Amino acid sequence: MSAARYRIEKLLGQGRHASLWRAMDVDRRERVALKVASRGCLRREFDTLQENQDGHAVKAHDCGVLPDGRPYLAMEYVDHGDLAHAPLPEGGAARALNDAALALAGVHRRGWVHRDIKPAHLLLRANGQVVLCDFGSACRAGAREDRAAPSLVGTPRYAAPEQMEGAAASTAADVYSLGICAFELLAGKPPFRGETLTELFSQHLRAPVPRLPPGAAHWQSLVDAMLAKHPASRPADGDAVLAVLRENHS
Structure with missing residues (x-):
């Protein structure tokens, strides 16, 4: 694979429909x-x-078509890992969650819903800042999922209950996904770990939020609110999450 402007160095990841x-x-x-x-x-x-x-999402540089006809998108290369793999320093969870909420707040203010918030899409810059990537599933708030689509938009382990049911895209669904990320950062594992899509769906829909470890217990009320089963019971958007973070966790 080659393009006149880009010299390929290393495969970073392979998905169903794209490679990085x-x-x-x-x-x-x-x-x-x-x-x-x-x-x-x-x-x-x-x-x-x-x-x-x-400043809170990866930089977009260029897009086009390779000589073999495949489309490409060139973005900022963030080489310090993501929240799924990079160890955070002591107290780093608070900054990471604040940065993630800042990114989400900006997206929501512009009328977008990301629809695939998860630790692997929250990247760490060299200065420790967390930035959001992969806007391939993003859509305007209020857009409704095509029920004829072959699969769920988003990642089941991090998807809101209503998202798994094909409800209209909402900022509250992104808040739920960020709540799953928050629990995972604070507890070292996601709250719901069903091995099948059916098990995960049932847990998202009905299972109570597990207790966080004692050292992170002061985060429990925020995580519980973000993971409320009904979207109207959650913080409405990234700005609402930021407000709670600044009031109680700054």
Whole structure:
């Protein structure tokens, strides 16, 4: 695989419909993350990223088509890991959650819903800042999932109950997903760990939120609120989560 502007260096990840590569942008003389889709178009994701360039999402550089016809999207390369794999320093969970809420608040203010918030999509810059990536599932708030679609939009372990039922996209669903991330950061494991989609759906819909470890017990009320089964009982959006964080966890 080659494009005149990009020199491919390393495969970073492989999904169902796209692969992610580390590449050198020979024009800018800097490394980038290059997303290459097996089909379709990445222009919509590029435009969504461009609209959300507020410092809390990865930078979007370029999009186009490779010589073999596959679409690509060039983005900022963030090389310090993500919240699924990178160890956080002592007290780092508070900063990580605040940064994630800041990113989500900006997305929500612009009328978007991310729809796939999870630790692997929260990246760590060299300065310790957490930024949001992968806007491939993002849509305008209020958009309704196509019931004929072959699979759930989002990741089942982090999806809100109503998201798994195909409800209209809402900022409250993103808040739920961030709540799952928060629990995982604080407890070292996700709250719901069903081995099948049916088990996970049942847990998201009915299971109570487990207790956090004693050292993180002061986060319990916020996590419980973010993981409320009914969307109207959660903080409404990223700004509402930020307000609670600043009042109780700053």
